[in-house]
Amino acid sequence: xxPGIKGFLLGAVTTLLLTSASVAAAAGGTQIxxxxxSLKYMxxxxxxxxxxxxxxxxxxTTYVPLRFIGESLGKEVSWDELTNTIWVGxxxxxxxxxxxxxxxxxxxxxxxxxxxxxxxxxxxxxxxxSWGKGGHNTAVHKTFFIGGTEYSTGLGLYLHDNPYPAxxxxxxxxxxxxxxxxxxxxxxxxxxxxxxxxxxxxxMTFIADGKEVLALKDLAAGEKPRQVDLxxxxxxxxxxxxxxxxxxxxxxxxxxxxxALADTxxxxxxxxxxxxxxxxxxxxxxxxxxxxxxIKNRGEASVDLKGWRLSNASSGxxxxxxxxxxxxxxxxxxxxxxxxxxxxxxxxxxxxxxxxYSQSLLWTTDPxxxxxxxxxxxxxxxxxxxxxxxxx
Numbered sequence: 292x293x294p295g296i297k298g299f300l301l302g303a304v305t306t307l308l309l310t311s312a313s314v315a316a317a318a319g320g321t322q323i324x325x326x327x328x329s330l331k332y333m334x335x336x337x338x339x340x341x342x343x344x345x346x347x348x349x350x351x352t353t354y355v356p357l358r359f360i361g362e363s364l365g366k367e368v369s370w371d372e373l374t375n376t377i378w379v380g381x382x383x384x385x386x387x388x389x390x391x392x393x394x395x396x397x398x399x400x401x402x403x404x405x406x407x408x409x410x411x412x413x414x415x416x417x418x419x420x421s422w423g424k425g426g427h428n429t430a431v432h433k434t435f436f437i438g439g440t441e442y443s444t445g446l447g448l449y450l451h452d453n454p455y456p457a458x459x460x461x462x463x464x465x466x467x468x469x470x471x472x473x474x475x476x477x478x479x480x481x482x483x484x485x486x487x488x489x490x491x492x493x494x495m496t497f498i499a500d501g502k503e504v505l506a507l508k509d510l511a512a513g514e515k516p517r518q519v520d521l522x523x524x525x526x527x528x529x530x531x532x533x534x535x536x537x538x539x540x541x542x543x544x545x546x547x548x549x550x551a552l553a554d555t556x557x558x559x560x561x562x563x564x565x566x567x568x569x570x571x572x573x574x575x576x577x578x579x580x581x582x583x584x585x586i587k588n589r590g591e592a593s594v595d596l597k598g599w600r601l602s603n604a605s606s607g608x609x610x611x612x613x614x615x616x617x618x619x620x621x622x623x624x625x626x627x628x629x630x631x632x633x634x635x636x637x638x639x640x641x642x643x644x645x646x647x648y649s650q651s652l653l654w655t656t657d658p659x660x661x662x663x664x665x666x667x668x669x670x671x672x673x674x675x676x677x678x679x680x681x682x683x
Contacts, residue, residue, distance in 0.1 A: 330355065332363070339363045402444050403476065403548035406467050411589065413454060414463030414533065418447035422483075422542070429485035430542045437481035438515040442546035447483070449542050450535035452491065461575065461585070461623070462534030471553070474524045478548035479516035480507050482541050489513075490539035497521060498530040501574065502682035510543060519545070524553060530575075570678035572596070572618065577668045577681045579660035582629030583651075584668050584681070588618040598673030601626060603659055604680070605666055610654045625651045629658035 330346045330353070332339050339359075346355035361379045410417050420443065422430045428449035435442040448463050480495045489512040497505040499521070507517050523529065533543045571590025578584075584601060588594050596616045602609035610626065618624055627635050633656045660666050670679040 332359075334363050399552045400549045401473075401552060403467070403478070403545075403550050404444050404446065406550075409466040409589075411464040411466065411587075412461050413450060414448060414465050416449065417463065417465065418449075420444050422447055428483075428542050429487050429489075429540055430483045431486060432483075435544050435546050436483050437479060437544055437546055438513065440479075440516065442479070442544070445478070445544055445546035445548060446531070447542060447544045448533045449540070450491070450493065450533065450537075452488075452535075452537045452539055454537070462532055464530055464532045464575070467529045467531075469523060469526050469529050469550075471525050471527055473526070473550040474522065474553040475551040476519060476521040476523055476529070476548060477551070478519040479546040480510060480519055480544070481514060481516040481546070482510045482512045482543055484512050485540050485542055488539040489541060491535050491537065491541035493536070493541045493543045494532075494534045495543060495545065496532040496534070498532065498681075499523060499526045500528055501680045510541075512541065516546065519548070523550075570672065572599075572670070572672075573679035574601075574668055574670050574681040575623070577660070577666070577683045579662050579666055579683055582631040582658060582660060583625050583627050585623055585625045586618070586670065586679075587623050588620060591620050593620065594618050596624075600671040600675075601654075602669050602671070603666060604669050605661070605664075606659070608655075608659050616652075626654045627651055628654040628660070629656070632656040 332341070332355070341356050341359035346353055348354070357377065357379070366379050404419055416427055418428060421435060422428045422433050428447065430436075430447075430449075432441075435445050435447055446465060450462065454462075476497075482489070482493060491511075492508075493510040495507045495510060496503060497519075504521055505519065507519070510517065531545065535541050535543075571592075572586060572588045572594050574584060575587045576583075576585040586601070594617070596612040596618055597614060598612060600609055600611045616624070632653050635651060635653050666683055668681045668683075669677055672678050
């Protein structure tokens with residue numbers, strides 16, 4: 292190679308121009324040869340000199356450090372590794388998330404953490420906008436970090452390898468009443484580093500009006516955040532569930548969650564036309580593969596389920612509570628079918644993994660749910676009124 296000539300990677304030129312750092316050959320790029328030249332830079336009649344690497348010429352085109360040019364013009368230059376984007380000057384308000392603390396939204400967006408919400412089960416220890424506000428955790432920092440990026444707003448939940456209380460296996464759930472006033476949720480999901488074992492993997496599930504609309508699985512510490520982008524037009528109730536595989540500890544985070552407001556006319560129509568499901572007894576989980584449905588009473592009064600009916604909307608298979616079965620406040624009942632039902636029958640166990648909180652009941656040893664297509668579980672009260680449904 293001739294003196295004064297260096298190898299460059301086309302795939303890494305952005306980094307060079309942004310940071311003025313030297314670049315070494317790496318896999319996935321194309322190596323080229325360029326000549327460095329001593330260039331003079333004049334801005335409005337005044338000379339400015341870059342620090343570090345100077346410009347170079349390649350195939351008749353002159354390349355200069357972008358940061359030097361931007362800052363010489365009075366513009367901030369920043370690099371968003373998550374989206375591989377260079378920003379010169381101001382970012383739009385809703386995009387100010389990466390590389391620094393998240394900023395408050397404005398205009399037609401609203402921070403999700405500004406809304407009131409209900410906390411269920413392990414979410415009783417939920418942390419809001421930073422670690423240490425309302426619960427335990429093993430995170431390294433007090434602020435939220437996912438894959439090295441810091442966020443100033445969000446929901447964080449620490450899940451132990453043993454649930455708390457010990458008999459609880461549903462993870463933690465946050466419920467928000469959107470009332471059809473929002474059209475989209477954006478944000479980032481991931482896991483923070485911890486001081487202790489952080490080998491667990493987590494799942495974050497979003498349930499809109501009883502329908503699973505997104506399940507982000509295998510979230511783990513040290514990995515880059517996953518993007519959340521959900522259409523929510525007309526949605527009344529949004530539930531966000533945090534769950535762990537319990538193979539160690541995990542600090543799960545929904546970072547920088549922003550809600551985009553629906554236009555006034557659409558929000559008004561949603562309020563008028565949406566089906567109201569105000570029952571305190573509702574379906575919290577359908578697992579088609581493991582063949583079970585979980586029903587919860589989140590109210591303050593006991594409910595006798597005699598005459599209530601659970602059905603598969605697609606196949607018409609159903610089960611009715613023909614005898615009195617009282618579901619206490621803040622309690623669950625799990626209805627088993629298929630292989631789960633056969634295991635139940637074989638062991639004779641009548642109290643499930645939910646133990647003191649609830650019982651497991653055998654629906655049928657035959658399979659009820661089809662793993663290969665969308666299914667809907669529907670719950671009807673003793674008057675025949677549908678009070679809840681869950682789509683998966």
